[in-house]
Amino acid sequence: MESFVIKVPARINILGNPSDANEGAHQTISCAINLWAQAKVEPAEKIILENQGSGNQMELESASGLEIKSDHEFRFILASLKLLLQTSEELSEKIKANSGLKISYQSEVPKQSGLGGSTLLVHIGLLALVYFYELDRKKHNLYFLAELTQRIEEQELGITCGFADRYVPLLGDIAYIDYRGKLFHQPINQEPYCAYEKLGAYVEHPPLVVAFTGLEHQSGDVHKRMRSLYLEEFKGFKGDYENAPFMVRQMKKIGDTAWKGKIALLESDWRRFGALMDENHKLVDEMMRYCGFKQGAGELNNKIIELGKGLGALGGKLTGAGGGGSVFFLSFPGEEEKLAEELRNHFEKMGLAQAQVWVPSIVRQGAVVLEK
Structure with a gap:
């Protein structure tokens, strides 16, 4: 070979x-x-x-x-x-x-x-x-x-x-x-x-900006705790999501953002898509606090998401699990580089020397x- x-x-x-x-x-x-x-x-x-x-x-x-x-x-x-x-x-x-x-x-x-x-x-x-x-x-x-x-x-x-x-x-x-x-x-x-x-x-390229905080984290540690608690509460699930245990009910709401987002994505409804990203993040932050993570999705992550929203992003959330790692934003189409540069400037002022910001392309x- x-x-x-x-x-x-x-x-x-x-x-x-x-x-x-x-x-x-x-x-x-x-x-x-x-x-x-x-x-x-x-x-x-x-x-x-x-x-x-x-x-x-x-x-x-x-x-x-x-x-x-x-x-x-x-x-x-x-x-x-x-x-x-x-x-x-x-x-x-x-x-x-x-x-x-x-x-x-x-x-x-x-x-x-x-x-x-x-x-x-x-x-x-x-x-x-x-x-x-x-x-x-x-x-x-x-x-x-x-x-x-x-x-x-x-x-x-x-x-x-x-x-x-x-x-x-x-x-x-x-x-x-x-x-x-x-x-x-x-x-x-x-x-x-x-x-x-x-x-x-079938869809336009979402106008995304990714920001790595420079903080390393073990996403498996977060998932392991959440999955363990979810499986435990799932034992008491009778098929009625309205009266389901917290983790089961919360995960249903989180999953629902995806099918709703698919519709918004097909229509290029970026405001709706960004709002669903915000909803997804809010639900995850609540769930992580429930699972014993005192800072929810992470104090710095939440701070940076608020920063991005203040700079004009339509929505922001984690790329994966919380604690450290990366967040990403949805901008208005054509404004990705502007948002990325503003985030870099703010990260420098915040002393986040290892932070990285980039505008990704879909492979x-x-x-x-x-x-x-």
């Missing part, structure tokens, strides 16, 4: 999150953006992993019997190798019969920024193995790889995140994603795959493999 390059985009959850992580019976609007993790994959005598960011490298004598520590630098790609070996007989056979490979990766996604950065490394590991060892693309399709990524992160790495994180970087575009039937995270093929409706051909195709 010749060398090739893999590129995987980050994601933003625009509306409806975190119903992709906590419930599974609702929906989100999510999109892939032009912020990338990438890797060069080439033949080697052994299996070699290289983090181009740190310059560190590791070699594997064997792919069998992998033990993965939670703080291991290469844990994401090691975990993808471990679980794909367990689920793919074809890979097990081909990895024994062929030489090794070298995966040299890097990412421009800020660490723990709420943009799904850890998931991208799992995607890179899976795509590298599927393409290098020329595995059956029908059996190892992108939906299957998205589902396997969820199991890798949850079961092997102890990370609780939403299904949007696992699907959007692979499939791309701006999409309306339905998670019905996925509440209990059953084994693959024992629950539905996500229903992934690409909207890019239509999702992950790409560039063969040489």
Whole structure:
């Protein structure tokens, strides 16, 4: 196999999150953006992993019997190798019969920024193995790889995140994603795959501005606490949302912002779309306080969202989970760069030296493999 390059985009959850992580019976609007993790994959005598960011490298004598520590630098790609070996007989056979490979990766996604950065490394590991060892693309399709990524992160790495994180970087575009039937995270093929409706051909590009505060956070820590409480309260749910436990009722309201937002998006009703973003954020902030996060979605996050609204944004919310990470705004069409520059100026005055602000583009195709 010749060398090739893999590129995987980050994601933003625009509306409806975190119903992709906590419930599974609702929906989100999510999109892939032009912020990338990438890797060069080439033949080697052994299996070699290289983090181009740190310059560190590791070699594997064997792919069998992998033990993965939670703080291991290469844990994401090691975990993808471990679980794909367990689920793919074809890979097990081909990895024994062929030489090794070298995966040299890097990412421009800020660490723990709420943009799904850890998931991208799992995607890179899976795509590298599927393409290098020329595995059956029908059996190892992108939906299957998205589902396997969820199991890798949850079961092997102890990370609780939403299904949007696992699907959007692979499939791309701006999409309306339905998670019905996925509440209990059953084994693959024992629950539905996500229903992934690409909207890019039907809607205008949303005028978005993303702001990373510079504060790192573990989104899985937030999701884990919320999902645990949700599942506990779901036991008492009798199907009546009006009289449902708080978490169940709140998640229904959050998920509803997505189907309402789809209608607004198709009509380019940006004021309505921005108002739904605000509603989504308010509901999440309330839910996080209920779950024991005293500052809700995060004191700085809430402050920055208010700042953006004061600068003219039509709406603002988290890109993923709260605590630190990133927020994003909807501006009037054509005013994205103006809002971004004003935010940069305010961040400088606030002493947020590590903050970053940019105007994203939607990546239509999702992950790409560039063969040489």
